[in-house]
Amino acid sequence: MKTRSALWATAALSVAALASAPAFAADITFDFDVAAPTGRIMVALFDSEANYGGEGQPVRYAMVEAADAQKTVTFENLPDGDYAMRAFHDLDGDGKMNTNPFGMPIEPFAFSNNAAANMGPASWARAKFAATGAVVQSISLK
Amino acid sequence: MIPSRRSFLMGAAALSAAVATPEMVRAAAALDVAADWAIATRDVEDDVARQTMRLIHGRAPTGLQGALFRNGPGRFRRPGGSVTHWFDGDGLMRAFRIHDGQATLEARFADTPKRRVETELNAVVTPGFGTRGDPRARVGSNDDANAANTAVMAVGNQVWALWEGGSPLAMEASDLSTRGFVTLRDDLKAMPFQAHPRRAPDGSIWNVGTAGDRAVIWRLNPDGGLNQAEVIRLPRASYMHDFTATDRHLILVLQPWVFERQALPVIDGLAWRPEAGTQVMVLDKDDLTRRRLYDLPGFFHFHLGDAWAENDGTIRFDVAASGDPRFAVDGARVLVEGHGVVPGDPARLSLITLRPDGRAEMATTEAIGEFPKADPRRQGLKRSLTAHTSGETQGRPLPTGLAVQDWDSGRSRGFHFGPHHVVEEAVFVPKPGATAESDAWLVGPSINLQAGRTELHVFDVARIEDGPVATWQADLALPAGFHGAWAG
Numbered sequence: 001m002k003t004r005s006a007l008w009a010t011a012a013l014s015v016a017a018l019a020s021a022p023a024f025a026a027d028i029t030f031d032f033d034v035a036a037p038t039g040r041i042m043v044a045l046f047d048s049e050a051n052y053g054g055e056g057q058p059v060r061y062a063m064v065e066a067a068d069a070q071k072t073v074t075f076e077n078l079p080d081g082d083y084a085m086r087a088f089h090d091l092d093g094d095g096k097m098n099t100n101p102f103g104m105p106i107e108p109f110a111f112s113n114n115a116a117a118n119m120g121p122a123s124w125a126r127a128k129f130a131a132t133g134a135v136v137q138s139i140s141l142k
Numbered sequence: 143m144i145p146s147r148r149s150f151l152m153g154a155a156a157l158s159a160a161v162a163t164p165e166m167v168r169a170a171a172a173l174d175v176a177a178d179w180a181i182a183t184r185d186v187e188d189d190v191a192r193q194t195m196r197l198i199h200g201r202a203p204t205g206l207q208g209a210l211f212r213n214g215p216g217r218f219r220r221p222g223g224s225v226t227h228w229f230d231g232d233g234l235m236r237a238f239r240i241h242d243g244q245a246t247l248e249a250r251f252a253d254t255p256k257r258r259v260e261t262e263l264n265a266v267v268t269p270g271f272g273t274r275g276d277p278r279a280r281v282g283s284n285d286d287a288n289a290a291n292t293a294v295m296a297v298g299n300q301v302w303a304l305w306e307g308g309s310p311l312a313m314e315a316s317d318l319s320t321r322g323f324v325t326l327r328d329d330l331k332a333m334p335f336q337a338h339p340r341r342a343p344d345g346s347i348w349n350v351g352t353a354g355d356r357a358v359i360w361r362l363n364p365d366g367g368l369n370q371a372e373v374i375r376l377p378r379a380s381y382m383h384d385f386t387a388t389d390r391h392l393i394l395v396l397q398p399w400v401f402e403r404q405a406l407p408v409i410d411g412l413a414w415r416p417e418a419g420t421q422v423m424v425l426d427k428d429d430l431t432r433r434r435l436y437d438l439p440g441f442f443h444f445h446l447g448d449a450w451a452e453n454d455g456t457i458r459f460d461v462a463a464s465g466d467p468r469f470a471v472d473g474a475r476v477l478v479e480g481h482g483v484v485p486g487d488p489a490r491l492s493l494i495t496l497r498p499d500g501r502a503e504m505a506t507t508e509a510i511g512e513f514p515k516a517d518p519r520r521q522g523l524k525r526s527l528t529a530h531t532s533g534e535t536q537g538r539p540l541p542t543g544l545a546v547q548d549w550d551s552g553r554s555r556g557f558h559f560g561p562h563h564v565v566e567e568a569v570f571v572p573k574p575g576a577t578a579e580s581d582a583w584l585v586g587p588s589i590n591l592q593a594g595r596t597e598l599h600v601f602d603v604a605r606i607e608d609g610p611v612a613t614w615q616a617d618l619a620l621p622a623g624f625h626g627a628w629a630g
Binding site: 116 | 269277279280281282283284286328329330331332333334353356358373406
């Protein structure tokens with residue numbers, strides 16, 4: 001009986017270990033549609049509401065040339081889970097999100113799910129999506 | 143003791159007086175019953191195709207040819223949520239065209255992102271000047287909340303629908319189709335371009351846009367292209383709907399209705415501080431760093447008249463002034479509700495004088511007046527006449543007549559349609575080839591409440607008291623508009 005319960009315990013442990021270990025299974029692709037083929041698209045992917053809200057770093061980031069025929073980025077081998085993305089089209093390629101003199105963005109920006117902004121960035125609730133396996137989103141930066 | 147019949151009646155009278163005075167009954171009735179003026183904020187469902195208006199009085203003056211473009215909110219209510227403030231309805235551009243003695247009317251909605259989102263959702267969701275909005279709003283930029291509903295500026299083959307907190311929206315003058323927001327320079331995208339641009343004698347167009355205690359000063363070429371834009375600091379974060387100008391100066395009137403916190407709707411962030419007085423900032427058009435500040439007792443206003451400078455440096459301009467912003471906060475809500483009592487006193491026409499020695503004076507007339515307009519041949523120059531709407535009374539909103547104030551003689555002349563008309567702003571149209579200030583027509587609409595129809599009137603400025611020289615009637619009533627521009 002002792003052996004049997006030890007086996008069960010080991011099995012339970014290994015199952016628990018499997019469950020808590022990252023499952024590198026998600027590949028997240030964004031395909032961008034832009035109004036002008038200049039500069040580059042700055043993309044940041046977040047894996048938590050806090051980080052998306054500005055408290056931490058993106059889990060991945062990328063730059064996509066706006067002149068490329070395929071304006072696509074794929075973030076591979078991510079753990080399954082909830083993600084949200086912020087992007088802006090750096091039209092003049094200066095690396096910054098330009099604003100008008102009153103601080104209003106003047107370069108196009110977008111969020112995953114093409115979530116609408118509302119007096120600020122789209123909320124995590126609007127922008128988050130569940131990722132398992134291959135996920136592809138077409139994002140408009142027009 | 144048996145109460146006498148007399149004392150019983152006295153008691154009943156006292157009781158009824160305590161419970162309900164005739165004034166209270168009238169006020170209560172007014173709160174419940176849709177007012178006859180409610181048509182001024184009726185909903186227009188769709189664009190209105192061009193129709194010929196019927197001449198019902200007089201005849202069109204020879205030489206009067208052109209179009210009166212007028213803007214104003216045309217849609218307030220949707221099944222899933224409605225505008226709660228007069229200033230937040232969808233911009234509806236009207237064109238009254240007068241040619242060969244005939245008049246036509248058409249109207250088309252400004253095709254804004256706000257209207258598209260709210261049409262899709264079948265609900266008003268976007269926050270505004272007095273409307274709260276809700277979480278379904280999609281506002282990534284101030285232009286996503288732009289109602290394009292306040293005024294109009296004619297530029298070449300276009301009319302620009304103007305709002306207060308965002309870009310002009312270009313529409314084709316020929317058919318009022320929407321072209322899109324105007325970006326005067328890429329780095330100035332979405333900067334506010336207010337509803338009351340003013341042309342200088344040289345044809346240049348000046349305007350302002352504000353954000354808290356900062357203002358952008360726009361200087362446009364006569365064709366509407368950008369000449370210069372400069373951001374300046376203001377001494378306080380006043381609510382500003384209008385500014386004025388002489389040929390050499392810009393004049394910003396900083397009323398004591400000030401932004402004290404970031405909030406939506408806009409009116410929730412404003413506080414009325416009359417004890418702080420009204421400041422008047424005068425800037426040199428050629429060097430915006432050259433400024434002078436004048437102090438006046440606190441008053442509330444939306445609209446200013448054109449300013450002029452006299453030889454000794456004295457600057458004068460008129461203002462439609464009232465004691466407080468109750469109309470802006472509560473009156474405009476009552477208008478959309480379509481019943482009830484509008485609080486506060488109607489604005490009176492006043493003349494402000496800024497002396498070279500730094501003193502400022504304000505002389506208030508007896509004339510009830512709003513929507514001041516003056517001779518476009520004299521913009522920024524000495525003049526004596528101000529045309530304005532008139533006849534608004536306490537408790538009942540909206541004007542019922544037009545008047546002309548003569549600042550030189552102190553006389554006011556006017557015409558009242560009576561309470562069955564809601565009279566809108568009239569523009570000053572010079573007679574061809576004429577130069578005298580009174581050689582002009584006033585052209586503007588009213589809503590005939592009894593007929594349920596919009597009318598277009600032409601007055602001779604010199605004989606305004608005789609009533610319209612021509613009146614045309616449409617086959618429908620459009621809601622009351624705000625501001626117009628004449629394109630001859």
